[in-house]
Amino acid sequence: MTQQPEVAAVLGGGSFGTAIASILVQNGHQVRLWVRDPETAAVINNERENPRYLPGTELPEGMQASEDLIECLTGATMVFMAVPSKAFMEVLDQARDHIPEGTLAISCTKGIHADGFLLMSQLLQREWPHTRVGVLSGPNLAREIAERKFTGTVIASADAELCKRVQDALSCDYFRVYDSSDMFGVELGGALKNIYAIATGMAAAVGVGDNTHGLLITRSLAEMSRFAVQMGASPLTFLGLAGVGDLIVTASSSLSRNYRVGYQIGQGKSLDEAVAALGQTAEGVNTVRLVAERARQQGIYMPLATGLYAILFEGQPLEQVIAGLMRGEHNHDVEFTMGGD
Numbered sequence: 001m002t003q004q005p006e007v008a009a010v011l012g013g014g015s016f017g018t019a020i021a022s023i024l025v026q027n028g029h030q031v032r033l034w035v036r037d038p039e040t041a042a043v044i045n046n047e048r049e050n051p052r053y054l055p056g057t058e059l060p061e062g063m064q065a066s067e068d069l070i071e072c073l074t075g076a077t078m079v080f081m082a083v084p085s086k087a088f089m090e091v092l093d094q095a096r097d098h099i100p101e102g103t104l105a106i107s108c109t110k111g112i113h114a115d116g117f118l119l120m121s122q123l124l125q126r127e128w129p130h131t132r133v134g135v136l137s138g139p140n141l142a143r144e145i146a147e148r149k150f151t152g153t154v155i156a157s158a159d160a161e162l163c164k165r166v167q168d169a170l171s172c173d174y175f176r177v178y179d180s181s182d183m184f185g186v187e188l189g190g191a192l193k194n195i196y197a198i199a200t201g202m203a204a205a206v207g208v209g210d211n212t213h214g215l216l217i218t219r220s221l222a223e224m225s226r227f228a229v230q231m232g233a234s235p236l237t238f239l240g241l242a243g244v245g246d247l248i249v250t251a252s253s254s255l256s257r258n259y260r261v262g263y264q265i266g267q268g269k270s271l272d273e274a275v276a277a278l279g280q281t282a283e284g285v286n287t288v289r290l291v292a293e294r295a296r297q298q299g300i301y302m303p304l305a306t307g308l309y310a311i312l313f314e315g316q317p318l319e320q321v322i323a324g325l326m327r328g329e330h331n332h333d334v335e336f337t338m339g340g341d
């Protein structure tokens with residue numbers, strides 16, 4: 001390691017927080033992983049495993065977990081937020097008084113806050129206005145990172161020095177960190193692709209072909225880009241790792257929790273049963289609800305998201321939604337839609 005070691009706090013000891021903390025430890029930084037449950041902290045510290053979220057993966061020596069939030073934050077120069085979006089505000093509140101001016105606050109969370117349709121970086125800027133905010137996103141299945149499979153990610157912020165420090169802190173022989181100044185687009189890409197991972201998981205369960213998978217992924221990209229452009233993001237971001245890259249991996253991998261929820265629903269489980277069976281975070285369930293409602297309000301054409309919403313929350317049969325999509329209902333069959341048709 002050539003750069004100065006950072007003191008990093010990773011808030012959230014699920015699969016992603018554990019994977020990011022592992023890279024930081026391996027890179028020689030001083031790291032504290034905050035977990036809510038003291039028993040989990042003890043197991044991580046003593047057995048070097050996070051059995052609930054990353055079973056069977058050996059964590060690096062020197063990983064320190066604690067249930068004491070203040071202890072984890074003391075002296076931290078960089079804070080990585082890796083809790084689910086539904087817990088994000090609560091953790092910001094709990095930590096607020098222990099975050100010094102100028103701390104780098106990096107969101108790894110790929111979800112949307114219902115109240116005001118806010119992204120996590122927007123919550124960070126509002127709740128911790130004295131911090132410097134960035135977003136980490138990309139095709140980053142936690143288990144594969146923990147297994148040190150070659151992976152690329154994006155650190156996004158208007159703050160170039162923040163991007164450089166996060167690149168230095170996280171880069172290693174299996175983890176390549178690109179930078180982007182389009183924080184909003186990078187973050188929106190990470191949240192939106194979860195919707196389509198549920199849809200492709202569902203499609204896989206009912207036995208669609210590879211043609212269908214290609215159709216679904218391509219139209220998903222068009223649809224999420226169209227939504228993002230309407231919201232003010234750059235369409236080019238959606239051609240990068242945090243857009244199409246993350247969509248491809250999440251919508252094709254049975255390691256994705258969103259894909260797995262979709263798969264179980266395609267096999268006949270109810271939404272509640274599928275979420276309960278998963279026992280981990282699947283952000284797409286909440287995101288599709290918020291995005292489909294927003295698309296309706298603003299008249300943004302999103303047949304896949306609204307079709308998925310109809311299946312999950314209005315009880316429409318999957319076959320009926322597929323038939324409607326194939327008939328191109330309300331569709332004027334424009335193929336290229338990056339700029340928003």
Ligand SMILES: NC(=O)C1=CN([C@@H]2O[C@H](COP(=O)(O)OP(=O)(O)OC[C@H]3O[C@@H](n4cnc5c(N)ncnc54)[C@H](O)[C@@H]3O)[C@@H](O)[C@H]2O)C=CC1
Binds near residue numbers: 015091111
């Ligand atoms: N797992 C993955 O492959 C990736 C996940 N992400 C994102 O990271 C975020 C976190 O996801 P995962 O680590 O996968 O979730 P997870 O389901 O594996 O773990 C969630 C963690 O958050 C903790 N938590 C929940 N509510 C909390 C609260 N109120 N206060 C404190 N801690 C709380 C849980 O105890 C658990 O340790 C999500 O937004 C996800 O989309 C991003 C990239 C990859």
Ligand SMILES: O=C(CO)COP(=O)(O)O
Binds near residue numbers: 110138140141250258
């Ligand atoms: O964001 C992810 C991969 O980039 C993880 O996806 P899931 O949350 O669906 O597991």
